Amino acid sequence: MTTAFERFRNGEPAAFDQLVAEYTGSAFAAAVQVLGDPALAEEAVQDAFVRIWQRGRQFDPERGNERSWILAIARNAAIDLLRKRARIPERSIDSVPAVYAMRDPDDTWQAVLASLDGERINQALQELPAEQRDIIIRTYFQGQRPAHIARQLGLPEGTVRSRLRLALSRLRSSLAPAREVIEP
Known part of the structure; x- marks a missing residue:
C-alpha cells in the first residue's frame, strides 16, 4: 500500500x-x-x-x-x-513532552513522547558527557545549527557533528524502553 x-x-x-x-x-x-x-x-x-x-x-x-x-x-x-x-x-527540558501531548492523541510518536516525562529526558541528558550534552541542548532546545555551534565553541564542525551523533546514539539507547510503546 x-x-x-x-x-x-x-x-x-x-x-x-x-x-x-x-x-x-x-x-x-x-x-x-x-x-x-x-x-x-x-x-x-x-x-x-x-x-x-x-x-x-x-x-x-x-x-x-x-x-x-x-x-x-x-x-x-x-x-x-x-x-x-x-x-x-530558552526552553525548559521538562516542557518538551507536554508540547507533544497537546496534539493528536492517535499519533504513535506522541504516545512515545508522552510516555517520556521531562525527568526521564533530563536524567538521560545528565548521563551524557558534558560536551555531548551541551551540543544536544544547543541543537534541539535552542535551535542552533552545528556550524553555528562550532563557531561559538571554536571547534571544527565535524567534531560538533560527531559529538551530536554520539549523543543521539546514547540517548537512543538510554530511552530505548519508550520504543516498546510503538513496537508490537
Whole structure:
C-alpha cells in the first residue's frame, strides 16, 4: 500500500491533502518545540508544507524515511522563522513532552513522547558527557545549527557533528524502553 506522500510524489495532487492531515500534528509539535509559541508555530508549519509541496519530488527514500524528512523541513522552517525574528527562547527540558501531548492523541510518536516525562529526558541528558550534552541542548532546545555551534565553541564542525551523533546514539539507547510503546 502506498502512502499519501508516495502518491503525492507520483503526481497525485489530491494526496497532498491527506499528507497534510497526517503530518500537521507532528510538524506543529516540532515547530512549537523550537519556537515556544503556538501562533508562530502555525506560521512555520504553513511554510514547511509549502516547501514540501515545492520539493516533494526531491525526496530520496535511500537517504531516510519520509517522516524524518517532513519533520526536518518543519523544524528548519521554525528555525528560519526564529532567525527572521532574531530571537532564540530558552526552553525548559521538562516542557518538551507536554508540547507533544497537546496534539493528536492517535499519533504513535506522541504516545512515545508522552510516555517520556521531562525527568526521564533530563536524567538521560545528565548521563551524557558534558560536551555531548551541551551540543544536544544547543541543537534541539535552542535551535542552533552545528556550524553555528562550532563557531561559538571554536571547534571544527565535524567534531560538533560527531559529538551530536554520539549523543543521539546514547540517548537512543538510554530511552530505548519508550520504543516498546510503538513496537508490537
